[in-house]
Amino acid sequence: MIYVFGGIKGGVGKTTVALNFVQFLAGGLQKDVLLIDADDQETATDYTAWRDSTLDGQLGYTAVKITGDAIRSQMPNLKKKYDDIIIDTGGRDTRSQRAALTVADVYLIPFYPRSFDFWTVTKVQHLINEIKIVNPKLKAITFLNRADIRSADNRDTATALEEAEGITYFNFPLLNRKCFSNAAGKGLSVFEFEPKDEKAINELNALFEEIIKLT
């Protein structure tokens, strides 16, 4: 399966959730996973470098940087070699994100409730409609990330996402939790970081188990 983390906003947690999903598949389910960093900011690549030093080379997955149309042209070959491919894209409607979406099975779009604006959803819907002309099998999923425990923002954003046509809202929010940045700073996933944050792990498992049911 080919999963693309994207959207048209920065800082919503695309890379963070993508990296934890890589570990869920590679470490948890023992899949052979390829992580493609398709963002020029290279956050996933930096994380992998930290991980390499923390774990002494035992990454548990393969990471490469590919951008632009090469994502599409290389995919037939890469698809044969890996169980799952995760593509992390930047926070804009880029050539890389479009190339990735033309070959993807699942498009995962996190939303940060506090910075939510309805235009972002509308723009994402337009992008999906365009991509579906060439890739009708694409499934687009939204979920909340960095949500608060109790907040009207969560509810308002969730309602807007639920009502958005052509996109499926997964009601498995990830709350705002310190362990995400603590773990990432060491090149570790939330599943691996000690002391373990069981609440965060449970939230990730609930979301990811729902995502892999799409296969």
Ligand SMILES: Nc1ncnc2c1ncn2[C@@H]1O[C@H](COP(=O)(O)OP(=O)(O)O)[C@@H](O)[C@H]1O
């Ligand atoms: N659930 C979360 N709880 C707390 N912090 C988070 C969470 N998800 C992401 N972050 C933090 O938010 C910031 C932006 O995340 P990042 O994954 O880089 O976003 P994007 O890739 O969408 O630009 C990072 O500092 C990251 O540690």
Ligand SMILES: [Mg+2]
């Ligand atoms: Mg990112």
